[in-house]
Amino acid sequence: MCIDFRPLGRIAINDLFGGRLKAYGTEHWNYEGQRCLYDSTNYVHVYERDRAVGSFTRFMGNNAHYIITSISEAFGMRIVSEHEPEFWGFETQAEWDACWDAMHQKYLDDFYAAAIRVEPNGIGSDMRDYILTAIEKVLMGAEPELSHPNMREELIMRAAERCRRALPELNGDVPF
Numbered sequence: 001m002c003i004d005f006r007p008l009g010r011i012a013i014n015d016l017f018g019g020r021l022k023a024y025g026t027e028h029w030n031y032e033g034q035r036c037l038y039d040s041t042n043y044v045h046v047y048e049r050d051r052a053v054g055s056f057t058r059f060m061g062n063n064a065h066y067i068i069t070s071i072s073e074a075f076g077m078r079i080v081s082e083h084e085p086e087f088w089g090f091e092t093q094a095e096w097d098a099c100w101d102a103m104h105q106k107y108l109d110d111f112y113a114a115a116i117r118v119e120p121n122g123i124g125s126d127m128r129d130y131i132l133t134a135i136e137k138v139l140m141g142a143e144p145e146l147s148h149p150n151m152r153e154e155l156i157m158r159a160a161e162r163c164r165r166a167l168p169e170l171n172g173d174v175p176f
Contacts, residue, residue: 005044005056005068006087009077013048016071024070037067044068108152 017028017035026039028046035046037056044064045057056071056079058064072079080086085096146155 002057002059003064004082004087005058005064005079007053007071007075007077007079008086009075011053011071011075011077013046013051013053015075016046016053020074021070024066024074026067026070037071039067039070042067108156 016037021027021037024039026037028035028037030036035048036043037046038044042058042062042064044062044067045059047054047057049055056064056068058068068079078086082088085091085093088096088099090096090099143158145151146158
């Protein structure tokens, strides 16, 4: 598993590899065409974009904290990981959360609309047929009020529960 980082400002690639990091005990080297920074034990890959640092990647088994902190101190700028909202262009965690919530809601809306109209929704045909049947049984059965748009999540939750009961081989993982 890897983690990507990026600076919140421009670092010219020539400046990064120009020797400024030697004071921190960090060197650079090329590995199979990849430019890397290392501190004698750990390393990060450096990816260039428009003659500047585009991003850094820390691969599994590496502790890149010292290297990333050294770059941040040497160039006087914050470096963020992919686990922080700024990496993705958001200023706050609340903005990032709102974006994820909106994407989740769009997924639910698209899935619900496709299921109700019996359109393709990215699920394999056998599973899709079973899911659609489960949803149809809920809709056509004793609870037709679940077809109301405000009841989408409840409908999906109930259809998922039917799938879990009928398909134990899924081990509880319903693909929606």
